[in-house]
Amino acid sequence: MTGEQQHGRVRNALVWSGVGLLAGALLWAAVLVTVADGDVFEGTGGWWMLSCLVAALVLVFGVVERPGTERTRGGYLFGMSWAIGAGLLAAWMAFPRDTFAATTDSRWSFDPSPSAVHLWLVACATVIGCALVLSGSGRADPRPFRWSTLYSGAGVLAVALAGALVAQLVVPWVPHREGGAEGDPAPVPADVSEEGWSWRPPMDTDITGVEAGRHGPIVLLGDGAVALDGTDGTELWSYRRPYDVVTHVWTEDGHVHVRHRPRTEDDTNEDLSMAQFEGGDHFETARLHTETGALVDEVSGAPRPSVARPGEHSEEMVHETLSLPENCVVHRTEGYGHRLAGVVGCVDEEHTESAVASGDPFGFPDSEVEVMVVAVDLEEESELWRTERFDPGENERPRLADAPGAPAVVVGNGPDGRTVVLGADTGEELVALPEELEASEDLIGPAQVDADGAVIAAGTGGRDLQTTFHRVDTSGEITDSAAVEDVYLDAKVGGDRIAVLDEAVVIAEGGDPEHDGHAGLVVAPFGETTSLYDEIVLPGETEHLSGLVKVPGALVVSMEDGESQILRAFVP
Numbered sequence: 001m002t003g004e005q006q007h008g009r010v011r012n013a014l015v016w017s018g019v020g021l022l023a024g025a026l027l028w029a030a031v032l033v034t035v036a037d038g039d040v041f042e043g044t045g046g047w048w049m050l051s052c053l054v055a056a057l058v059l060v061f062g063v064v065e066r067p068g069t070e071r072t073r074g075g076y077l078f079g080m081s082w083a084i085g086a087g088l089l090a091a092w093m094a095f096p097r098d099t100f101a102a103t104t105d106s107r108w109s110f111d112p113s114p115s116a117v118h119l120w121l122v123a124c125a126t127v128i129g130c131a132l133v134l135s136g137s138g139r140a141d142p143r144p145f146r147w148s149t150l151y152s153g154a155g156v157l158a159v160a161l162a163g164a165l166v167a168q169l170v171v172p173w174v175p176h177r178e179g180g181a182e183g184d185p186a187p188v189p190a191d192v193s194e195e196g197w198s199w200r201p202p203m204d205t206d207i208t209g210v211e212a213g214r215h216g217p218i219v220l221l222g223d224g225a226v227a228l229d230g231t232d233g234t235e236l237w238s239y240r241r242p243y244d245v246v247t248h249v250w251t252e253d254g255h256v257h258v259r260h261r262p263r264t265e266d267d268t269n270e271d272l273s274m275a276q277f278e279g280g281d282h283f284e285t286a287r288l289h290t291e292t293g294a295l296v297d298e299v300s301g302a303p304r305p306s307v308a309r310p311g312e313h314s315e316e317m318v319h320e321t322l323s324l325p326e327n328c329v330v331h332r333t334e335g336y337g338h339r340l341a342g343v344v345g346c347v348d349e350e351h352t353e354s355a356v357a358s359g360d361p362f363g364f365p366d367s368e369v370e371v372m373v374v375a376v377d378l379e380e381e382s383e384l385w386r387t388e389r390f391d392p393g394e395n396e397r398p399r400l401a402d403a404p405g406a407p408a409v410v411v412g413n414g415p416d417g418r419t420v421v422l423g424a425d426t427g428e429e430l431v432a433l434p435e436e437l438e439a440s441e442d443l444i445g446p447a448q449v450d451a452d453g454a455v456i457a458a459g460t461g462g463r464d465l466q467t468t469f470h471r472v473d474t475s476g477e478i479t480d481s482a483a484v485e486d487v488y489l490d491a492k493v494g495g496d497r498i499a500v501l502d503e504a505v506v507i508a509e510g511g512d513p514e515h516d517g518h519a520g521l522v523v524a525p526f527g528e529t530t531s532l533y534d535e536i537v538l539p540g541e542t543e544h545l546s547g548l549v550k551v552p553g554a555l556v557v558s559m560e561d562g563e564s565q566i567l568r569a570f571v572p
Contacts, residue, residue: 018132020155025125047094048119091123114171181215186553190502196571197233230553237293334400385427390415403446432476448500487532496547
């Protein structure tokens with residue numbers, strides 16, 4: 001074989017490979033238009049259509065010399081140069097920069113689009129195909145057909161393979177990465193002193209909650225979940241559905257649940273927050289293993305998180321579930337997971353009609369009211385427990401509250417005016433409070449309840465701002481105390497802005513307009529008195545400071561700064 005023949009064979013291989021790329025680009029564009037159901041005409045700029053036009057013209061006029069026509073090399077090079085130039089322009093303009101976090105202008109313009117990425121692939125294949133066809137100078141010989149068919153098929157296959165890799169690695173429809181940390185989890189820190197690491201969510205979603213996982217926090221997002229290592233913030237696994245409608249993400253029974261459905265044309269201009277109230281079999285719930293992120297199963301029928309929330313008709317729901325005498329009225333309710341607890345007041349016959357009409361059995365000073373606390377399971381529509389009837393004392397209305405830790409119903413102004421802590425599942429008293437505080441006006445409430453006892457807060461400063469946190473055992477004996485000065489904490493006690501560690505109480509302070517973006521953590525070691533001015537100041541301006549969550553390896557808190565939401569982790 002002469003050198004000229006060898007050169008001709010290489011030239012033919014390049015030309016017909018280019019033909020395959022051009023044909024593959026047109027076929028891939030046709031597939032996208034079919035699969036996307038017309039959505040490719042919105043949000044992609046339309047430059048991909050110029051690429052398709054260039055590919056079609058080159059296939060028709062630029063590959064082989066048509067019979068009855070006379071082509072000059074100069075004219076051919078001029079035409080193909082214009083084709084390549086138009087293809088380069090289309091590829092440049094079609095680049096989906098807002099799809100990638102590294103190239104978009106800001107998180108507000110970030111708008112991932114798998115269709116735009118695939119259509120940019122079409123534009124790139126067109127440019128490369130034109131360049132390969134240009135190498136043949138319009139004199140490509142389709143014979144022998146087996147070789148031209150083979151090279152063309154290789155070009156088509158290259159486009160399809162590139163598209164498959166893009167769909168799998170660059171813009172997967174359901175980004176899912178399994179993983180997990182090796183070895184035993186780190187312990188929850190006994191104390192914290194500094195920020196150890198931070199993590200920001202992907203640009204196109206938000207943090208909706210944080211739960212404790214086996215090795216660190218499980219961050220619940222608007223479209224899925226990410227598990228992090230509590231020691232350094234490394235991502236262990238992730239599961240997202242950024243292109244679906246996701247209404248609920250929650251943890252339950254050792255699994256992460258993601259409830260979702262495909263987007264429809266009506267979702268474009270619809271307030272998607274209303275989708276959480278939709279039902280029907282078009283929803284599915286993905287169930288993931290909390291430690292590895294492995295997909296356990298997907299259940300149709302749209303199960304929702306089993307959480308009871310007090311609402312406008314919650315008193316009626318409790319009353320309907322219970323068998324109560326006519327003179328008993330459900331006055332207040334509070335949710336505890338899937339349980340709903342309520343205060344029931346029973347009045348004498350003379351005031352029954354008025355109490356039922358007003359929904360308030362405590363509005364009659366001349367009437368004695370017998371009170372009990374009841375709990376129902378709304379899923380099973382059954383009663384869980386009820387206390388014995390008791391007298392709350394003069395002019396006092398029993399109130400229900402929650403406390404972090406073990407599921408517990410905190411009853412203020414309970415029997416004889418005392419505050420009692422009851423198990424949410426059984427109604428039995430979990431922890432006894434110190435006798436000198438259980439009916440005292442100084443008692444603020446429990447900051448944490450667990451099987452070993454509780455940490456309760458009491459005002460101890462008189463006219464000065466001082467709150468003391470007492471650690472008590474199950475019998476009510478005080479075993480240790482931590483005092484905090486110069487800050488009002490009554491509204492935070494019982495909420496997630498206070499976290500109790502083994503050696504300290506940590507309070508998240510600020511993060512609202514009243515503090516002008518200032519936020520910090522007050523760490524109050526047991527056995528010491530700490531001032532607000534000893535706090536760990538969080539960097540930058542902080543908005544929407546959320547609750548503290550204890551996880552293996554760190555104490556974490558999510559917030560929002562001028563850039564985006566951020567999860568900050570604090571370590572010893």
